[in-house]
Every structure is written in structure tokens, then in C-alpha cells.
Amino acid sequence: xxxxxxxxLNLGPTHPATHGIFQNVLTLDGERxxxxxxxxxYIHRAFEKIAERRPxxxxxxxxxxxxxxxxxxxNIGWQMAVEKLLGVRTTKRVDYMRIIVMExxxxxxxxxxxxxxxxxxxxxxGFVYVFQEREKVYEIYELLCGARLTTNVGRIGGFExxxxxxxxxxxxEFLDHLPKVLRQFEKLLLRNRIFMDRxxxxxxxxxxxxxxxxxxxxxxxxxxxxxxxxxxxxYSSYDDFDxxxxxxxxxxxxxxFCVRQEEVWQSLKLIRNALDNLPEGKCFVxxxxxxxxxxxxxxSKMEALIWHFKIVxxxxxxxxxxxxxxxxxGNGELGFYLVSDGGRAPYRLHFRRPCFxxxxxxxxxxxxxVLSDAILTMSSMNVIAGELDG
Amino acid sequence: xxxxxKVDPPEGYSSPGLFATTFGKVVGLxxxxxxxxxxxxxxxxxIEFMATMGAHYDLGRFGAERLSFSPRQADLLMVMGTxxxxxxxxLQQVYIQMAEPRWVIxxxxxxxxxxxxxxxxxxxxxxxxVPVDVYVPGCPPRPEQIIDGFMKVQELVGKESLRRxxxxxxxxLLESYGIK
Amino acid sequence: xxxxxxxxxxxxxxxxxxxSIDEQKDMLTIVVAREFIHEVIHFLKENESLGFTYLTTLCxxxxxxxxLQLGVVYHMHxxxxxxxxxxxxxxxxxxxxxxxxxxxxxxANWMERETYDFYGILFEGHPNLKRILNVEYLDYFPxxxxxxxxxxxxxxxxxxxxxR
Numbered sequence: 001x002x003x004x005x006x007x008x009l010n011l012g013p014t015h016p017a018t019h020g021i022f023q024n025v026l027t028l029d030g031e032r033x034x035x036x037x038x039x040x041x042y043i044h045r046a047f048e049k050i051a052e053r054r055p056x057x058x059x060x061x062x063x064x065x066x067x068x069x070x071x072x073x074x075n076i077g078w079q080m081a082v083e084k085l086l087g088v089r090t091t092k093r094v095d096y097m098r099i100i101v102m103e104x105x106x107x108x109x110x111x112x113x114x115x116x117x118x119x120x121x122x123x124x125x126g127f128v129y130v131f132q133e134r135e136k137v138y139e140i141y142e143l144l145c146g147a148r149l150t151t152n153v154g155r156i157g158g159f160e161x162x163x164x165x166x167x168x169x170x171x172x173e174f175l176d177h178l179p180k181v182l183r184q185f186e187k188l189l190l191r192n193r194i195f196m197d198r199x200x201x202x203x204x205x206x207x208x209x210x211x212x213x214x215x216x217x218x219x220x221x222x223x224x225x226x227x228x229x230x231x232x233x234x235y236s237s238y239d240d241f242d243x244x245x246x247x248x249x250x251x252x253x254x255x256x257f258c259v260r261q262e263e264v265w266q267s268l269k270l271i272r273n274a275l276d277n278l279p280e281g282k283c284f285v286x287x288x289x290x291x292x293x294x295x296x297x298x299x300s301k302m303e304a305l306i307w308h309f310k311i312v313x314x315x316x317x318x319x320x321x322x323x324x325x326x327x328x329x330g331n332g333e334l335g336f337y338l339v340s341d342g343g344r345a346p347y348r349l350h351f352r353r354p355c356f357x358x359x360x361x362x363x364x365x366x367x368x369x370v371l372s373d374a375i376l377t378m379s380s381m382n383v384i385a386g387e388l389d390g
Numbered sequence: 391x392x393x394x395x396k397v398d399p400p401e402g403y404s405s406p407g408l409f410a411t412t413f414g415k416v417v418g419l420x421x422x423x424x425x426x427x428x429x430x431x432x433x434x435x436x437i438e439f440m441a442t443m444g445a446h447y448d449l450g451r452f453g454a455e456r457l458s459f460s461p462r463q464a465d466l467l468m469v470m471g472t473x474x475x476x477x478x479x480x481l482q483q484v485y486i487q488m489a490e491p492r493w494v495i496x497x498x499x500x501x502x503x504x505x506x507x508x509x510x511x512x513x514x515x516x517x518x519x520v521p522v523d524v525y526v527p528g529c530p531p532r533p534e535q536i537i538d539g540f541m542k543v544q545e546l547v548g549k550e551s552l553r554r555x556x557x558x559x560x561x562x563l564l565e566s567y568g569i570k
Numbered sequence: 571x572x573x574x575x576x577x578x579x580x581x582x583x584x585x586x587x588x589x590s591i592d593e594q595k596d597m598l599t600i601v602v603a604r605e606f607i608h609e610v611i612h613f614l615k616e617n618e619s620l621g622f623t624y625l626t627t628l629c630x631x632x633x634x635x636x637x638l639q640l641g642v643v644y645h646m647h648x649x650x651x652x653x654x655x656x657x658x659x660x661x662x663x664x665x666x667x668x669x670x671x672x673x674x675x676x677x678a679n680w681m682e683r684e685t686y687d688f689y690g691i692l693f694e695g696h697p698n699l700k701r702i703l704n705v706e707y708l709d710y711f712p713x714x715x716x717x718x719x720x721x722x723x724x725x726x727x728x729x730x731x732x733x734r
Contacts, residue, residue: 127444
């Protein structure tokens with residue numbers, strides 16, 4: 001715009017309030033936002049091209065780094081996609097263990113998002129409380145797979161090691177402890193007059209526009225559409241459990257905050273149900289072409305040695321085919337479109353990243369609002385740069 | 391448990407009401423315990439940095455309580471996460487805006503050398519565009535490792551000569567990166 | 571609703587547009603000629619008995635061995651009874667032009683920009699078709715099969731040690 005009334009403000013790639021690097025060039029009339037132009041790609045790491053080179057079990061490390069706040073969901077989603085291609089069915093024990101790990105990851109993702117909405121509106125205390133709880137989940141992850149953040153948990157066919165009694169004890173302690181912290185966090189923000197004034201009717205989107213844009217996850221549910229991949233196309237035995245899907249009405253920032261908060265409570269319920277009813281059995285199913293045989297068999301049995309050699313040297317290919325599999329990640333429907341031509345690496349792997357798809361609706365959501373509302377809308381949409389650019 | 395870290399006084403001659411030492415040591419002591427970092431967090435290492443700033447690991451104990459998001463007021467540029475080629479000019483601009491003395495710490499494998507992303511779109515290490523003082527390996531590094539890297543930067547800050555930033559070697563170093 | 575209903579309606583409406591139908595995969599997969607792709611997607615979205623109102627994803631694909639090398643793959647979804655459908659269209663390398671679907675689904679805007687960025691497929695009628703993830707001065711389309719993953723100009727990483 002060459003009109004001198006309007007100011008151009010660069011909410012640049014490096015900005016304390018944009019959590020992640022993406023650029024918004026705003027056209028402002030005073031403080032009102034007239035228009036915005038977005039630039040992304042500042043952390044484009046070419047995941048889809050890398051995936052055409054890596055064998056199937058090495059792509060799990062790539063999926064970690066997409067939505068790094070809840071990496072187990074990405075990992076397990078990828079492993080389920082490969083199992084769908086291979087036609088492998090997992091046992092109930094593996095499914096329940098997967099549910100526990102995925103719901104723990106969902107809790108951490110929602111806790112980060114909600115506390116960061118608090119930080120962006122000036123309330124820093126909730127952030128510090130919540131990060132203390134994330135440390136407890138990190139301890140559980142370390143016992144399961146050895147890493148804190150980029151977990152690479154699970155294998156094609158199940159898990160690499162079973163839940164030890166210490167893991168189960170830690171999860172129960174976490175389940176008993178988190179509700180107290182959550183209630184404290186809610187007392188700070190949920191019915192706080194200032195927070196409500198800052199977030200109600202800020203960044204709204206209607207249900208039709210949200211579906212048209214391809215929203216999914218908490219952002220879509222806050223707009224009023226009850227679409228959750230766990231319920232619509234159940235995977236990993238989610239249909240054995242009884243949990244509710246919170247749905248908002250207006251699609252504004254307050255609805256997104258409340259939907260995520262309620263989803264944390266529902267996840268706690270799910271984890272407790274799954275852990276109480278965890279069936280006995282092995283922590284993996286037999287997928288000899290992809291799951292490394294146990295070391296004592298490799299040293300004693302010929303067949304296991306041959307499989308070990310073939311897997312590590314990468315001489316095994318997947319069957320020819322193409323599938324699409326999706327899971328409910330922290331931000332929405334994370335999809336894997338996998339085309340295999342029989343080789344050891346996929347022919348084409350496309351990640352359907354929820355952040356990328358719903359972030360393009362931001363101009364419509366902030367037009368007409370003021371600058372501080374734009375900051376809150378952006379942080380309430382939970383844009384994670386690793387998933388946005390991929 | 392005391393909530394402070396005891397710092398040893400530098401070598402010098404002390405007597406009641408008097409402490410004589412070299413100027414550089416005192417300035418180094420003051421600078422190293424009050425570094426203002428600029429967290430340039432791009433990806434997963436940024437989340438580990440947030441955990442480091444949190445209450446459990448608490449980088450604030452080392453004097454880095456006040457984060458500065460403006461490069462003009464920052465001392466230490468902490469680059470955490472993958473830097474793509476699209477982001478490289480932005481990083482260099484941020485570095486140029488920092489006032490001397492300034493230090494750079496590359497946290498994580500991606501900032502140090504490109505990490506697991508040996509692709510056409512990722513810069514293979516930020517030392518191609520800015521001079522780096524400390525590299526912290528890891529993918530992502532544990533908060534203890536980040537604190538260790540920070541303590542190494544503190545050592546460098548404490549021992550740095552006051553004339554270093556005006557010396558010819560430093561100017562040549564910046565010239566080699568194309569920074570005036 | 572089963573696949574025969576959908577395929578029946580599509581075949582009656584577009585007798586020459588639907589090039590092939592595959593029901594053996596995990597979801598109904600149809601290949602459409604590129605002139606009809608916009609009408610097919612419009613029909614799938616707007617027709618009340620079909621009602622696929624959600625565009626799940628849109629991506630490109632490159633088969634160097636086929637005659638029509640580049641392809642665009644659309645996945646659509648109907649929430650009410652969890653039916654998914656995959657629609658593919660193939661384009662020649664010399665003229666990779668296909669009509670855009672941003673007028674039907676606003677979410678296709680960035681997805682088409684990403685497909686253009688990676689494969690060079692031109693979407694006719696797109697409001698803002700420029701590169702989205704890569705740098706603007708990149709002069710090739712990196713996801714096509716002939717280009718390598720690594721930066722072609724780097725001198726320091728020795729291929730012998732990196733298993734290439």
C-alpha cells in the first residue's frame with residue numbers, strides 16, 4: 001500500500017512472541033490490522049526429500065523433529081503407517097502401551113501451548129509451574145527410550161523395551177500429582193478477568209471456514225466441529241476406551257485454551273484406564289523384516305542372525321503399495337501418505353502437517369483486530385515451526 | 391541450600407578497605423557473572439533451552455536471568471536449532487546489530503554443523519556466517535550440557551583481554567566473514 | 571456408503587474424465603484426466619449425496635519412467651461416515667499445468683504453493699503462486715527425482731565418509 005496512512009510492521013522471523021521462526025509483515029492503521037503477508041520456510045529442512053533416502057526405521061528420527069513438543073505421537077504414527085503398509089496387526093498390549101505414551105505426549109504439548117498463551121498475555125507464573133511437570137514426563141520418557149525430547153520411541157511392531165515396574169510407578173505418581181498442578185494453573189488463568197477479556201472474541205473463526213481451510217485438532221474443535229481422528233477412524237484400540245471430545249462454540253482464543261485444557265483432563269483419564277487394564281504379553285509383535293531380533297537369539301540361532309544382518313545392512317524392502325494413515329497429533333490430523341516401490345526407502349513420503357494447513361488462515365483470523373490480539377491468536381494456534389516448514 | 395554461587399575473588403593484594411588487582415580481572419569477573427543472552431531458538435533445541443531456563447535447571451543462577459530479545463542489548467547470541475539457508479542472512483543481521491563485546495554459542499548439532507540434515511536447504515553450521523566461540527553438541531543437548539557450554543563461555547569472558555576487540559586478529563576474523 | 575455408489579455417480583457424470591478406478595488399495599483411488607480435475611472435485615464436494623467437504627491433503631509426485639511424469643494427488647474425506655477418497659491426475663513434464671482448487675478449498679492455497687515449490691507444477695488460477703518453503707532464488711525444483719538431496723555446491727563433506 002502506498003497510502004501514507006498505513007504503517008508496515010515487520011513481525012519478523014526473530015521475535016520473542018512468535019514461538020518459532022516465521023514472518024508476518026503487517027499493514028496497520030494505527031493499531032488495527034488491515035492485512036498481513038506471511039513468509040515461512042525459515043527452517044525448511046527438506047524432510048520429504050530426506051525420507052526418500054532413509055530406510056523405514058530411520059525415518060522415525062525425522063518424524064521426531066516435526067512437532068518436537070510431542071514427538072512420541074509422530075513416532076508412533078509413522079510406525080503405525082508402516083504397519084498398515086505391511087498389513088501387520090498389533091496386540092492389545094502394544095496398543096494400550098502406545099495409547100499411554102501418546103497421551104502423555106499430548107499432555108506435554110497442550111501444557112506448553114496453554115502456558116505460552118499465558119506468557120504472551122503477561123502471566124509468566126503458569127509457565128514455570130507447567131515446565132516443572134514436563135520434567136516429570138521427561139523422566140518417564142528417559143526410562144522408556146533414553147531421550148528427553150526427540151524420543152525415537154517404539155519400533156515397527158511395538159516397543160523396543162517393555163514398561164518396567166519403575167515406569168509404571170512413575171506414571172501413577174504423575175497421574176496423581178498433575179491434577180493438583182493443573183487446578184492451580186486453572187485458578188491462575190481460566191476464570192481470570194484480565195485473561196478472559198484478552199482472549200474472548202479474539203481471533204475467531206467459524207466452523208464452515210475452519211473446515212474449508214482444512215483445520216483439524218483443537219483449533220477445529222474450538223470452532224465447533226467435533227472431528228477427532230481417534231473417534232472417527234479409531235486406531236490402536238482407542239475405541240476400547242470411553243472419553244469425551246471437548247468442543248467449543250466460537251473458535252476464539254479462549255475456546256482454544258479451554259479445549260486444550262479439557263483435553264489434558266481427558267488424556268489423564270485415558271492413561272489411567274489404559275494402565276489399569278494393561279493386558280499381559282510381549283511388548284512387540286513379530287515383524288521379522290523390521291524388528292531386530294533379541295540379542296540372545298542373534299548369538300545362538302542362525303535365523304535370527306540372518307534377519308539381524310539383513311535389517312542392519314538394509315537389504316529388506318517393503319511391499320509395493322500406497323497408503324495414507326493419520327493419527328491425532330497434538331495439533332490435529334497428522335497424516336502420512338506413503339508410496340512404496342519395494343525398495344528399502346519409501347518412493348514418496350508426504351507428511352500432512354496440521355500446522356502448515358491451519359496457519360494459512362491467520363490473516364482471516366486477525367484482520368480487524370489489534371496487534372496484541374494478533375500475538376495471542378498466533379500463540380493460541382500452537383504453531384510449531386518444525387512442523388510448519390518440515 | 392544457599393541460593394547464590396560463591397565466586398572466588400581474583401588474584402590481587404587485599405587489605406582492609408583496599409583490593410588491588412588488574413583492571414581486566416575485575417571487569418572479566420563482572421562481565422562473566424552477568425551475561426545477557428539472546429536466545430535465538432529456532433527448533434527442538436529451543437525447547438530444551440526453555441527447560442534450562444525453567445525452575446528445574448535454572449540458568450538464572452549463572453547470572454543469565456535477564457534474557458534480551460533485542461540484539462542491541464545482548465551479550466551472548468545463543469543459536470539453538472537448525473539454521474536454514476533462508477534464515478542465514480537474518481542471523482547475520484542479528485549478529486551485526488550486537489554491540490561489542492559479543493560472544494556466540496552454537497547449541498545443538500544443527501547449529502554446530504548442520505546436524506542430521508545434510509540437505510540442500512540447511513546451512514551446514516553457523517560458523518560459515520558468524521564467528522562461534524563455543525559449540526555444544528547434542529541432538530538436543532541435555533540442559534546440563536547447555537549449562538556446561540554456558541560455563542565455558544563464562545570462562546572465556548572472564549579471561550578475555552580488554553584490548554582483544556580492537557586487535558588486528560579480531561578485525562581480520564570479522565573480515566573473513568564479511569562483517570564490517 | 572460403499573465405493574460402488576461413488577464410482578457409479580462419477581462414471582455417469584464424467585464418462586470420459588475418469589481414467590481408472592482402483593478399489594484394492596486402502597481407499598478408493600481414481601485417476602482423472604487433468605481437464606476434468608476441477609469439475610470432479612467440485613462434484614465430490616457440492617453434490618449432496620457425496621459431500622466430501624474436507625480436503626485432507628494435496629501433494630505432488632514424480633515418476634520419471636512414466637509418459638506423464640508429474641502427478642498431483644488429492645485426498646478428500648467425509649466426516650459423517652469416515653469415507654476417504656484419493657484422486658490422482660498426471661501431467662506431462664513439458665506442460666505441467668493443472669487448474670487450482672483454491673476456489674473450492676481455501677486450505678489448498680499453501681498446499682499448491684508447496685507442490686509448485688517442490689515439483690514445478692503450475693496451478694492455473696492460483697492467487698499467489700510463488701515459492702513458499704525454499705529460498706526464492708532457487709532455480710530448480712528439488713523434489714524431482716533427478717536432483718540430489720545434498721547441496722551440490724558444498725565442498726567440505728567427503729562422500730566417502732557419508733556413505734554415498
